[in-house]
Structure formats: C-alpha cells, structure tokens
Amino acid sequence: xxxxxxxxxxxxxxxxxxxxxxxxxxxxxxxxxxxxxxxxxxxxxxxxxxxxxxxxxxxxxxxxxxxxxxxxxxxxxxxxxxxxxxxxxxxxxxxxxxxxxxxxxxxxxxxxxxxxxxxxxxxxxxxxxxxxxxxxxxxxxxxxxxxxxxxxxxxxxxxxxxxxxxxxxxxxxxxxxxxxxxxxxxxxxxxxxxxxxxxxxxxxxxxxxxxxxxxxxxxxxxxxxxxxxxxxxxxxxxxxxxxxxxxxxxxxxxxxxxxxxxxxxxxxxxxxxxxxxxxxxxxxxxxxxxxxxxxxxxxxxxxxxxxxxxxxxxxxxxxxxxxxxxxxxxxxxxxxxxxxxxxxxxxxxxxxxxxxxxxxxxxxxxxxxxxxxxxxxxxxxxxxxxxxxxxxxxxxxxxxxxxxxxxxxxxxxxxxxxxxxxxxxxxxxxxxxxxxxxxxxxxxxxxxxxxxxxxxxxxxxxxxxxxxxxxxxxxxxxxxxxxxxxxxxxxxxxxxxxxxxxxxxxxxxxxxxxxxxxxxxxxxxxxxxxxxxxxxxxxxxxxxxxxxxxxxxxxxxxxx
Amino acid sequence: xxxxxxxxxxxxxxxxxxxxxxxxxxxxxxxxxxxxxxxxxxxxxxxxxxxxxxxxxxxxxxxxxxxxxxxxxxxxxxxxxxxxxxxxxxxxxxxxxxxxxxxxxxxxxxx
Numbered sequence: 001x002x003x004x005x006x007x008x009x010x011x012x013x014x015x016x017x018x019x020x021x022x023x024x025x026x027x028x029x030x031x032x033x034x035x036x037x038x039x040x041x042x043x044x045x046x047x048x049x050x051x052x053x054x055x056x057x058x059x060x061x062x063x064x065x066x067x068x069x070x071x072x073x074x075x076x077x078x079x080x081x082x083x084x085x086x087x088x089x090x091x092x093x094x095x096x097x098x099x100x101x102x103x104x105x106x107x108x109x110x111x112x113x114x115x116x117x118x119x120x121x122x123x124x125x126x127x128x129x130x131x132x133x134x135x136x137x138x139x140x141x142x143x144x145x146x147x148x149x150x151x152x153x154x155x156x157x158x159x160x161x162x163x164x165x166x167x168x169x170x171x172x173x174x175x176x177x178x179x180x181x182x183x184x185x186x187x188x189x190x191x192x193x194x195x196x197x198x199x200x201x202x203x204x205x206x207x208x209x210x211x212x213x214x215x216x217x218x219x220x221x222x223x224x225x226x227x228x229x230x231x232x233x234x235x236x237x238x239x240x241x242x243x244x245x246x247x248x249x250x251x252x253x254x255x256x257x258x259x260x261x262x263x264x265x266x267x268x269x270x271x272x273x274x275x276x277x278x279x280x281x282x283x284x285x286x287x288x289x290x291x292x293x294x295x296x297x298x299x300x301x302x303x304x305x306x307x308x309x310x311x312x313x314x315x316x317x318x319x320x321x322x323x324x325x326x327x328x329x330x331x332x333x334x335x336x337x338x339x340x341x342x343x344x345x346x347x348x349x350x351x352x353x354x355x356x357x358x359x360x361x362x363x364x365x366x367x368x369x370x371x372x373x374x375x376x377x378x379x380x381x382x383x384x385x386x387x388x389x390x391x392x393x394x395x396x397x398x399x400x401x402x403x404x405x406x407x408x409x410x411x412x413x414x415x416x417x418x419x420x421x422x423x424x425x426x427x428x429x430x431x432x433x434x435x436x437x438x439x440x441x442x443x444x445x446x447x448x449x450x451x452x453x454x455x456x457x458x459x460x461x462x463x464x465x466x467x468x469x470x471x472x473x474x475x476x477x478x479x480x481x482x483x484x485x486x487x488x489x490x491x492x493x494x495x496x497x498x499x500x501x502x503x504x505x506x507x508x509x510x511x512x513x514x515x516x517x518x519x520x521x522x523x524x525x526x527x528x529x530x531x532x533x534x535x536x537x538x539x540x541x542x543x544x545x546x547x548x549x550x551x552x553x554x555x556x557x558x559x560x
Numbered sequence: 561x562x563x564x565x566x567x568x569x570x571x572x573x574x575x576x577x578x579x580x581x582x583x584x585x586x587x588x589x590x591x592x593x594x595x596x597x598x599x600x601x602x603x604x605x606x607x608x609x610x611x612x613x614x615x616x617x618x619x620x621x622x623x624x625x626x627x628x629x630x631x632x633x634x635x636x637x638x639x640x641x642x643x644x645x646x647x648x649x650x651x652x653x654x655x656x657x658x659x660x661x662x663x664x665x666x667x668x669x670x671x
Contacts, residue, residue, distance in 0.1 A: 054612065058608065058609060060602070060605045061601075061602045061605065112606065130602075137609045137616065138616045138618070139613070139616065139618065141617075207616075208617055211616075211617035215618075468635050469635070538632070541633075541638055544640050545640075546640045546642070
C-alpha cells in the first residue's frame with residue numbers, strides 16, 4: 001500500500017521534474033507563443049503646419065487589410081467579396097490570396113469607411129489592422145515643397161525628406177499578453193509607454209499667400225500655353241519663404257501614376273539662362289565699384305555691336321542714353337559694355353557675392369548651384385554674354401535671393417522654410433531665426449539700384465508689373481533657350497521672367513516668376529510681369545500693407 | 561485566540577486573492593480605457609484632417625465665387641485703417657489693424 005503510494009508520488013515527481021525542469025525552456029517558449037505577441041508600434045509622423053498653424057500634412061490612422069492564405073479554404077469566394085469594397089479587381093486579390101504564405105497584404109491604408117465595412121463582413125482569414133497614413137488635406141497646395149512620405153512613413157521628397165529625422169515617429173517593439181479570448185492583458189511592465197510621435201514643423205509659408213501664388217501662376221501658365229512655371233515669394237528682410245510653387249502641381253494623395261519629373265522642385269533643381277534679369281546684378285556691381293552712376297551716358301551703338309566676331313543686337317535701336325535708361329530699356333549692348341568696364345575678375349567676384357554658382361542652402365533637398373564657370377574658362381564673348389544673362393545657369397531661387405538682397409539694403413539673407421520644430425506636447429525644441437549671409441553691396445548702391453528698377457516698372461519694359469498705389473521695383477527677362485537638337489539658341493523656345501520687390505521704399509515682398517516656353521508673345525514683361533502685379537496686389541492687401549498714397553483717416557478716441 | 565489567528569490568516573489570504581483579482585480587473589479596465597483613448601484620438605485626427613481640407617483657401621474661394629457669387633474686391637475697395645489704442649503703451653509689435661471693405665465705388669469717400 002505504502003509502496004504503491006510512493007510509486008505514485010514518484011511518478012508524479014518524475015513528471016513534474018521533466019515538465020518543470022527538463023522541458024521548462026521549450027514549454028515556456030511554446031506557451032509564450034500562444035499568449036504573447038510582439039507588436040511593432042510606430043509613433044505617428046509629425047504634423048506640418050503653415051506659419052499660422054494651419055495643417056498642411058498630418059498622419060491619420062487608417063485600416064490596412066491583410067489575408068492569411070494558409071487559413072483560407074475558398075480564396076475565389078473571399079476575393080469576390082473583397083473586390084467591390086476595396087475597388088480592386090477580384091482576380092488580383094485572388095492571386096495574392098493563393099500564395100503559399102501565412103501573411104499577405106491585400107490592400108494597405110484604405111479609407112476608414114472601407115475598414116468598417118470589412119469588419120462588418122468579418123470574412124474568415126481576412127483581418128484589418130490600423131496603420132498611420134500621411135494625409136495632405138489641402139490637396140496639391142504646396143506639393144513641390146512638402147514632398148511626400150512613402151507607404152512605410154519614410155520621407156522621400158521635399159521637406160518630408162529633409163526633415164525626416166525630426167518628423168518620423170519612434171519605433172518600438174512591445175510584447176503583449178493575450179488571454180484565452182485573445183484580448184490583450186496589460187503589457188509586461190505597466191510603465192510601458194506608447195512610442196513617441198514625431199516632431200511637428202512650423203513653416204514660414206503662409207497658406208493664403210501660397211494659394212494666391214499658385215492660382216495666379218497656373219492661370220499665367222495656362223494663358224501662355226507654357227510648359228511650366230515657377231514662382232517664389234519671400235520676405236526680403238528675413239529670407240522667410242512665404243510661397244513657392246511650380247506649375248503644373250501634383251497631388252501627393254494620389255502619387256502612383258506620376259513620374260519623378262512631375263514632383264521635381266524646379267525652383268531649386270533646374271537652372272535656366274536668366275537673360276535680362278542678370279543686368280540687375282551687373283548694374284549693381286558697376287554702381288558699387290563707382291564705375292557708373294545713374295546719369296552716366298552710354299552709347300547704344302544704334303542696336304548693333306560686334307564682340308568677338310559676333311554681333312550683339314538690341315531689340316530697339318538706341319543711341320545715347322543714361323545708365324538708368326539703359327537698364328529700363330533692357331539694352332543688351334549697354335549691359336555688355338558695363339560688363340567690359342567691370343572686367344572678368346570683378347564681374348565674377350560680384351556674381352559669386354550675389355550667390356550665383358553656389359547653393360542658397362535653403363532647407364530642401366536637391367538644390368543645385370547652377371552653372372558659373374571661373375573666368376579662366378571664359379571665351380572671348382563670355383564677358384559680354386554673361387552680362388546679358390547668357391552662358392550662365394541660375395536657379396529661380398538664386399535670382400530671387402539676389403533681388404531680395406537689393407531689397408534688403410544690400411544684405412543677403414539665407415532663405416528658409418521651417419521656423420519652428422516642436423515636440424508632440426507643443427514644447428519648442430528648435431527655433432530657426434533669420435540668418436544674415438553677407439553684405440553684398442552698400443546700402444547706398446541698393447537704394448540707387450532700387451530707384452533705377454522702379455523706373456523699369458514706371459516707364460520701362462516692366463509696366464505690366466505696376467501695382468496701383470504701391471512703388472514696385474523689378475526687372476523683366478526674356479531668354480532664348482538652347483535647342484537640344486541643334487545646340488544653338490532657339491528662335492521659338494523662350495523663358496520669360498520677372499523678378500522684383502514691393503513696396504520699393506520698405507520692401508515686404510520679393511518675388512520671382514519664371515514662365516518656361518510660353519507660346520506666342522514670350523516677353524518676360526508680357527507673360528511674367530502681370531503675375532507679379534496680380535499676386536502682389538492680393539498679398540499686400542492680405543498682409544494689410546497700406547498703399548503709399550493712403551488716405552489718412554482721423555479716428556475719434558473711443559468713448560467720446 | 562486560536563480562532564482569531566485563523567480568522568486573521570483567512571482575511572490575509574482573502575486580501576491577497578482579492579488584490580490579485582483586482583489587479584487583473586484593473587488591467588483589463590486600463591486596456592479598455594486605452595482602446596477608447598485610441599478611438600477618440602483617431603476620431604480627433606480624422607476631424608482635424610477634415611477641418612483642414614474644408615478650410616483650404618482653394619475650396620473657400622470656390623464656394624465664395626461659385627456658390628455665393630462673391631467677387632474679389634477691386635482696387636480702392638479695401639481701406640486699411642491703422643488703429644493705435646490710447647493708453648496701451650506699444651503692446652503689440654504690429655499695430656492693430658481693422659480692415660474695412662466697402663461695397664460702393666470709391667467715389668463715396670469724397671461726398
């Protein structure tokens with residue numbers, strides 16, 4: 001009896017030892033597999049807002065649909081049920097579900113409504129999980145600047161890419177325990193926190209200014225049947241970009257069908273020969289070096305001048321004119337002569353000082369420095385050509401910064417787009433302040449140049465940029481493009497541009513408009529200058545900048 | 561004395577068991593609250609995205625011009641009035657601005 005009892009206990013003891021000691025590790029692992037699951041949580045990507053806190057990009061949790069092919073008995077039937085909800089062809093879904101795997105994505109990041117429908121249908125072997133999806137609630141607004149993020153939340157273009165280290169959320173693997181019903185029991189260690197979301201960016205962009213700029217640019221591009229267009233609006237005193245747009249725009253919410261060509265931010269990545277707008281820089285250099293004054297007389301050679309066995313033409317025949325008139329009438333011959341007086345080295349030094357051939361270091365990816373060869377590589381005609389804006393490649397960004405430098409009394413500011421970085425609780429992590437790059441010309445030169453450029457708009461080539469009630473300073477530019485087939489200047493392909501600032505005495509806006517390959521009349525003064533007027537008019541109004549000839553209204557003190 | 565000890569022991573045991581059970585119960589409750597929080601946050605985000613897309617200037621301009629028949633103010637129809645409040649010693653960096661839009665033609669002012 002006793003022996004039997006001991007034998008029994010011995011057996012139990014033996015079994016206990018095998019289970020608890022010998023197979024312990026293996027069994028614990030097995031049990032853990034059944035009631036624990038490790039899940040990767042990723043914090044939401046940071047929000048991007050404009051300068052007034054309007055949301056331009058934010059993350060939202062949306063359902064993703066997955067299938068478990070190994071648990072499916074009839075993939076065809078399931079696929080037929082899924083197709084109308086997900087708007088995917090049923091044979092495509094079936095193909096996915098027929099794979100010999102334990103997990104496949106059927107559709108990722110679908111609409112919340114679709115997820116709800118699927119949960120109601122509760123199909124076997126089909127599940128729904130929530131994933132963060134990037135939304136751009138304003139549609140195509142600011143698309144070229146914002147860029148976009150990939151399906152797994154990594155920044156691929158534009159600001160999304162440049163500031164990815166700040167924007168992306170923390171990734172963390174957590175172990176959850178489940179009970180018999182599959183519900184989550186609290187995680188091991190209650191102190192477990194959800195992964196921190198990414199930081200939020202505040203831009204210098206103003207949503208309204210951006211909208212006005214995009215609207216007017218698009219209209220101008222359509223009216224001229226042009227290939228593309230670029231506009232940049234900035235505050236010359238700080239270098240803060242208020243608006244930047246490329247036409248045609250694209251919608252980041254529907255990227256699939258687009259080629260990289262469509263989302264390239266041409267304002268920074270593409271160079272063009274600026275043509276006459278370059279005369280602003282050459283003239284400022286000549287004024288700064290005291291080689292010219294606005295009243296210096298220049299002979300226009302009656303519209304034809306020989307340089308290095310080639311002829312330089314003016315589109316009007318000019319005789320003697322003042323230096324100021326030469327800029328206002330945009331004389332090529334006058335600009336070439338000014339360049340020659342400056343000389344190769346000095347001209348090159350000023351071009352570099354104004355930022356040509358160098359990146360502006362704006363906080364966006366993909367910027368190029370443009371094309372500016374050092375003088376030892378220049379040909380015999382180069383000095384004259386560069387003075388009239390040929391043989392030099394610039395980005396619209398470089399050109400508007402050069403103009404903004406004159407608007408800011410000769411001091412160049414670094415252009416920037418992000419003003420604040422905050423964590424999810426709204427604490428300020430980093431504040432980006434305006435940065436002075438260098439003084440390029442004296443304040444006196446900048447003032448003189450502004451007066452000359454005002455003349456361009458009052459009685460020169462840029463009259464269509466005039467905004468009633470405000471003093472506008474600016475310069476038109478029309479450049480022939482190089483025909484890729486012949487390698488020479490094309491007679492039909494042009495780039496029309498206008499760069500300027502307003503109000504001239506205390507500039508609030510500096511702006512460039514570049515219209516690529518307009519059809520018909522292609523002058524910068526015809527295709528680009530009107531955009532300056534229309535955008536300037538609306539934006540000054542929006543910013544509450546009073547016209548110069550404002551009516552003074554006496555206000556009675558309150559309570560009387 | 562003996563019964564008291566047993567009673568105390570039993571109470572301790574019950575306390576221990578109750579504590580354990582309650583921890584599990586609270587654990588579930590925390591999870592439920594977390595799930596609720598998640599749903600609310602999700603709803604908040606959805607509303608924020610919707611708010612943001614509804615207030616897009618492009619949409620507002622479209623509604624204003626196409627549905628409400630509004631037009632852009634013409635030159636001279638907007639007057640910016642700078643109001644400097646007395647007694648407030650240079651509080652805001654930018655002066656308070658009141659913008660007055662007039663519907664009539666600018667002629668009205670000289671009358």
